[in-house]
Amino acid sequence: MTARGTFPHRLLPYLLLAPQLAITLVFFYWPAAQALYQSLLREDPFGLKSRFVGLANFRRVLSEPSYLNSLEVTVIFSVATAVSAMAIALLLATMADKIVKGRGLYRTLMIWPYAVAPAIAGMLWLFLFNPTMGTFAYMLRSTGYNWDPLLNGNQAMVLIIAAAAWKQISYNFLFFVAGLQSIPRTLIEAAAIDGAGETKRFWTIVFPLLAPITFFLLVINTTYAFFDTFGIIHAVTGGGPGKATETLVYKVYNDGFVNLQLGSSAAQSVILMIIVIALTAVQFRYVEKRVHYG
Amino acid sequence: MSLRTTTAALSAGFLIFSAVPSLAVTDISWWHAMTGANNEVVETLSKEFNESQSEYKVTPVFKGTYPETLNAGIAAFRANQTPHIIQVFDVGTGVMMAAEGAVKPVAEILSMGGGEFDKSKYLPGIVAYYSKPDGTMLSFPYNSSSPILYYNKDIFEKAGLDAANPPKTWPEVFDAARKIKESGAAACGYTSTWLTWIGLENFSAWNNLQYATNENGLASTDIELTFNTEPFVRHFQNIADLAKEEVFRYGGRTSEAKQLFLSGECGILTESSGGLGDVVKSGINYGIGQLPYYPDLEGAPQNTIPGGASLWVFAGHDDAEYEGVSAFFQFLSQPEIQQRLHQASGYLPVTMEAYEATKASGFYEKNPGRETPITQMMGKEPTANSKGIRIVNMPQVRDIENEEFEKMLAGEQTAQQALDNAVERGNVAIQQALGN
Numbered sequence: 001m002t003a004r005g006t007f008p009h010r011l012l013p014y015l016l017l018a019p020q021l022a023i024t025l026v027f028f029y030w031p032a033a034q035a036l037y038q039s040l041l042r043e044d045p046f047g048l049k050s051r052f053v054g055l056a057n058f059r060r061v062l063s064e065p066s067y068l069n070s071l072e073v074t075v076i077f078s079v080a081t082a083v084s085a086m087a088i089a090l091l092l093a094t095m096a097d098k099i100v101k102g103r104g105l106y107r108t109l110m111i112w113p114y115a116v117a118p119a120i121a122g123m124l125w126l127f128l129f130n131p132t133m134g135t136f137a138y139m140l141r142s143t144g145y146n147w148d149p150l151l152n153g154n155q156a157m158v159l160i161i162a163a164a165a166w167k168q169i170s171y172n173f174l175f176f177v178a179g180l181q182s183i184p185r186t187l188i189e190a191a192a193i194d195g196a197g198e199t200k201r202f203w204t205i206v207f208p209l210l211a212p213i214t215f216f217l218l219v220i221n222t223t224y225a226f227f228d229t230f231g232i233i234h235a236v237t238g239g240g241p242g243k244a245t246e247t248l249v250y251k252v253y254n255d256g257f258v259n260l261q262l263g264s265s266a267a268q269s270v271i272l273m274i275i276v277i278a279l280t281a282v283q284f285r286y287v288e289k290r291v292h293y294g
Numbered sequence: 295m296s297l298r299t300t301t302a303a304l305s306a307g308f309l310i311f312s313a314v315p316s317l318a319v320t321d322i323s324w325w326h327a328m329t330g331a332n333n334e335v336v337e338t339l340s341k342e343f344n345e346s347q348s349e350y351k352v353t354p355v356f357k358g359t360y361p362e363t364l365n366a367g368i369a370a371f372r373a374n375q376t377p378h379i380i381q382v383f384d385v386g387t388g389v390m391m392a393a394e395g396a397v398k399p400v401a402e403i404l405s406m407g408g409g410e411f412d413k414s415k416y417l418p419g420i421v422a423y424y425s426k427p428d429g430t431m432l433s434f435p436y437n438s439s440s441p442i443l444y445y446n447k448d449i450f451e452k453a454g455l456d457a458a459n460p461p462k463t464w465p466e467v468f469d470a471a472r473k474i475k476e477s478g479a480a481a482c483g484y485t486s487t488w489l490t491w492i493g494l495e496n497f498s499a500w501n502n503l504q505y506a507t508n509e510n511g512l513a514s515t516d517i518e519l520t521f522n523t524e525p526f527v528r529h530f531q532n533i534a535d536l537a538k539e540e541v542f543r544y545g546g547r548t549s550e551a552k553q554l555f556l557s558g559e560c561g562i563l564t565e566s567s568g569g570l571g572d573v574v575k576s577g578i579n580y581g582i583g584q585l586p587y588y589p590d591l592e593g594a595p596q597n598t599i600p601g602g603a604s605l606w607v608f609a610g611h612d613d614a615e616y617e618g619v620s621a622f623f624q625f626l627s628q629p630e631i632q633q634r635l636h637q638a639s640g641y642l643p644v645t646m647e648a649y650e651a652t653k654a655s656g657f658y659e660k661n662p663g664r665e666t667p668i669t670q671m672m673g674k675e676p677t678a679n680s681k682g683i684r685i686v687n688m689p690q691v692r693d694i695e696n697e698e699f700e701k702m703l704a705g706e707q708t709a710q711q712a713l714d715n716a717v718e719r720g721n722v723a724i725q726q727a728l729g730n
Contacts, residue, residue, distance in 0.1 A: 042729060045368050046393040051729070060726075132545050132553045150544055151704040240547065241700035257365050259690035260389065261726070 032273065038266035045260040057267035066243055067251070067268070074247040077161060078225035085165040086217055089172030090210075094202070096173075097180045107177060114170035118228060122235030125163040149237070153244025156237045160245055163236060164229045172217050179213040180206070219283055226276065248272055322352045322618045323377035327363040327603070329356075331571050332437070332639065343625045350618035360603065361689065364389065367608070371396055376608035378619050381436060383603045384491075385688040387424065390606050391432060392515065392686045398609045398616070400424075401431040406613070406620045415627070415645050419671040423600050423682040427513060433604035434623050437641040439568035440598045440667040441492040443467070443583040446480070449561035450581075453479035460583030467562060467586045468532055468541075474561040475541045482543040482560040484536065485551040489699050490692040491601055492564050492585070493529070494521055499680035500585055500670075501525060502593035511684035515728060519691070519720045522713035525591055530702065530709035537703045544703050547696045566601055567667035570640030582663025584670050596680045598670045602641060642668055687727035691720045 007013050039057055043050035061067050096106055113121070128136045131148050140147040149156040183206060191201050207214075230249050233239065239246035239254060246254065252272065256265030328336045333356065340352045357363040360383035367380040371393075382390050390397055404411035413421060413431065420435045443460055450457040453474045461467040471483025486492055498505040498521060505521050508514040536542035543560055545551025555563035556576040564585065565573075573580050587594040607619055625631065632648030635641060637657060643649045649668060652658070658665040674680075685691050695716045702712035 044392065044729075045389060046396045047372050048393060048395055049729075131543075132550055133557070148544075150546055151700055153704070238547070240697065241704065242697045242706075254693070258361055258693065259687060259723075260368070261687075261690075 035266045035269050035273075038262055039270045040263075041266075042263045045262070053263070057263040058271070061264055061267050061271065066246075069243055070246045070248050070251045073157075073243070073245060074226070074249075077157065077164075077229075077245070077247055078222055080161045081164045081168070081225040081229070082218065082221035084161065085168040085221055086172050086214070088165065089169045090176050090214075092169070093173050093176035093180055094206070096177060107173075110173050111170045113167055114174075116167060118167065118231030119235050121163055121167045122160075122232035125159060125166075125232075126236050129159055149241075151241050153241055156241060156245050160229070160233055160236050163232050164225060167232070168221060168224055172221070175213050175217055176210065179210045183209050215283075219280070222279065222283075223276075248275075319351045320349060320614055320618045322350055322379065322615060322622060324352055324354045324379040324381075324605075325357045325363055325367060325377045326354055326381040327357060327360045327383070328381070328437075335635065335639065339626065339631070342631075343622055346625065347621065350621060352618075352622055360386070367606075371608065374610075376610065378611055378615055379605050379607055379622075381603050382433070382606050384423075384601045385692060387433070387604070388511065388515075388684045388686045388688050391426070391684065396609055397432065398607045399426075399430050399432045400434045400605075400607060400623065403607050403616055403620050404434075404623055406616050415647065417642065417644060417646060417649065417668075417672065419597065419676065420600050420642065420644060422676065424604050433606045434626070435600070435644045436603060436605045436626070437568065437635075437639070438600040438602040438604075438644065439566040439641055440600060440671050441488070441496050441564055441585050442567050442663075442666050442670070443585060444555060444563045444565055444569075444573055445581050445583065446555070446558065446561050447579040447581050449474055449480045449558070453477040453561065457581065460581055461562075462583065462586060463589050464529065464532065464586045465588075468536060471536060471541050471562055472539070475539070480559060480561045482554065483541040484562040484564075485543045485545055485554045485560040486564040487545065487549040487551045487566065487569070488601075489547075490695045491566075493533070493699075494526070494695060495683050496585060496598050497526070497529060498683075499597060499599045499676075500595050501587050501591045502596040502677055502679050503591070504679050505683055506685070509678045509681060512681055515684075515686055517685065517724065519717045519724070522710070522717045525588060526713055527710050529588070530699070530713060534702050534705075534709050538705065544700075547692075567640045567642070568602060570664075571638075582666055584666050593677070595670075595673070597672070597674050597676055598667075599680065599682045600642070600671065640664075640667075642671070685724060687723060690723050690727070694719045694723060 040052060040054060041050055042053045042057065092110060096103065096110070099106065116124070126134070128134050129140075129147075129149065131137045131141070131150055137147055146152075147155065149159050187205055187209075188201055191205055196204065226247075227249060229247070230253065233245055233247060233250050234253075237245040239250050248268065249272065252265050252268045255261050255268065324336075324340065326333075326336055336354045340354045344351050355377070357366045360381075363380065364382055364386045367376070367382070370376045401411050401413075411431075413429075416431075416435070417438075420438050421431055424433045424435055425431045445460050447457040450470075453470075454477060455470055455473060461470045467484060474480050474483040495505060497503070498510075503521075503523065503525055504510070506517045506519045508517045511517045533542055537544065543551070543554055545554050549565065549569060551560075551563065552565055552569050552572060554560045555565070556572065556578065558578065584595070585598060605623075607616070627645055629645065629647040629651050632643045632645050633652050633655075636643040636648060636652060643652060653665070698707075698712040698716040698719075701707050702709055707715070
């Protein structure tokens with residue numbers, strides 16, 4: 001069983017692939033190769049003096065305590081964001097599945113936040129919770145709670161996790177709703193007749209049947225938390241206070257574009273690339289095996 | 295011909311330039327980082343310059359924040375697509391100076407096209423900051439500011455303080471701040487923008503203390519930070535203590551704290567003189583005082599060092615274009631323009647003539663406190679500690695300082711620990727940036 005012969009001309013498949021290949025080459029392989037090259041050099045910001053240093057940039061980056069700190073920050077941030085965004089979305093989706101009246105309106109409203117750009121989402125949360133001007137920050141402080149994410153690293157972390165998760169809930173909600181709709185009613189009804197309560201029905205029937213979608217969302221949400229949240233962190237905390245919210249991606253930006261250390265920044269992005277490749281490989285190799293595709 | 299052109303330009307705006315192609319207008323691009331009211335000034339100045347003559351046309355392009363503009367310039371240089379003029383903030387000065395061959399000294403530019411460059415026409419404190427060790431002025435000081443003290447007169451009266459006399463020394467400021475909080479006149483006594491620029495860099499110059507070796511980097515790029523000495527530690531421990539008592543409120547790393555003052559939450563603020571526009575606009579009953587100092591320190595108050603930004607010229611353009619840049623800088627140096635800029639924005643005048651003219655016009659009598667940022671900077675002959683601070687990776691060093699301050703204000707470490715850490719980490723970063 002081969003696909004050979006389905007195309008009338010031998011060149012046609014390559015021609016059809018060409019646009020996608022061109023895009024990948026220009027937007028991925030080219031910059032990635034540049035980063036790899038840059039990571040072996042040490043040069044001044046203007047590129048006037050440049051020197052080959054081998055793996056010195058990598059050695060320096062990996063021995064920096066602040067790099068290990070940002071690795072830790074990234075893990076905490078990504079896990080918390082992915083888990084809370086998915087858990088809340090699942091809860092809302094099962095709720096939405098039950099209501100009869102106004103279901104469409106409810107779903108539409110739930111999907112809206114996804115259309116908000118990360119930087120804007122960050123600004124919204126900043127305006128609400130920034131201690132110098134935020135409405136909610138003012139209310140929190142007036143209850144006597146010492147709300148100060150500008151100095152308290154844990155509070156800053158909670159703030160960016162909330163903003164990042166809030167934005168992603170809509171997307172997850174959409175998929176969970178679709179997943180719930182595809183579960184045959186008969187299965188659930190049969191379980192109900194057998195005397196299974198609502199909670200039991202959810203954990204033994206609904207949740208396992210949602211596994212493929214949950215797995216898909218886990219991949220998407222992890223990637224999101226890793227890469228698409230830069231705008232939120234940039235707008236809300238700028239990596240501070242101290243280095244409490246400096247994720248790996250934010251550190252690449254900060255070292256490269258604020259501190260102008262291109263070699264170190266490039267080395268970090270190469271490491272990041274390796275981490276992502278490894279993470280994806282692990283997810284597809286091991287986690288996927290446990291997923292039941294029904 | 296020239297009269298007709300001018301009249302037409304005035305009535306038809308920039309349409310005239312497309313109407314007279316034979317004149318072959320030379321385009322000059324100007325990348326800047328000015329927003330709001332300051333952006334309007336940029337637009338107006340360019341328009342006025344373009345209308346005042348017909349040979350050159352300056353096109354201002356907004357490139358984002360200060361660091362973003364600097365990055366855009368660096369990227370443009372690497373791609374051989376540089377603008378003629380780029381506005382670089384004070385901390386970027388060291389970065390630009392280290393890029394010899396990428397920039398053309400402004401002293402050279404100003405003497406092109408029949409112009410003449412007379413250094414004595416410009417304010418010495420500002421010229422010194424933007425010059426090489428040998429005295430060559432490298433960039434054109436466009437917007438210079440100096441940190442001052444703002445206070446809310448209504449809050450002062452409510453707290454039973456003398457609203458006509460702002461506190462002059464740091465102990466007085468801390469006392470007043472505590473009184474404001476204790477009396478309930480405001481939720482917070484004192485806040486400050488830019489803890490690095492005001493609390494460390496200007497603090498060292500104003501109190502005549504060493505910030506780093508080799509004249510704070512002006513004599514050589516290979517330096518060691520030294521700001522973990524007693525007066526610095528004492529000052530920051532005072533602030534940390536006030537933060538603990540909730541008398542001092544932290545706003546953020548740059549100018550966010552201004553908001554705390556404008557909203558009436560804090561009674562006293564140390565901020566750039568360039569922030570005056572917003573303070574005036576907010577309509578609060580404010581007063582201005584000079585930057586506080588410690589009276590027991592020898593030589594204090596000395597002089598402050600300028601902040602703000604300057605205009606740099608990229609190398610590699612034609613002489614004809616440089617003549618245009620020169621004409622534009624000469625235009626900006628005119629006393630009337632400088633006077634207007636100074637009076638409207640709170641930024642300092644760049645030339646002596648503009649300063650003298652503003653003085654003679656009685657502006658300072660009518661607006662008490664407005665001369666403070668200038669007298670602070672020019673009051674005394676600068677010492678080795680107060681000429682300025684230059685580090686090749688100043689933005690990174692400030693980042694490190696901010697991180698340590700935040701940990702200190704959160705109560706995680708003492709001022710001594712914060713400053714020791716900042717010095718140690720800063721020195722490592724400087725050596726890395728120097729390529730060692």
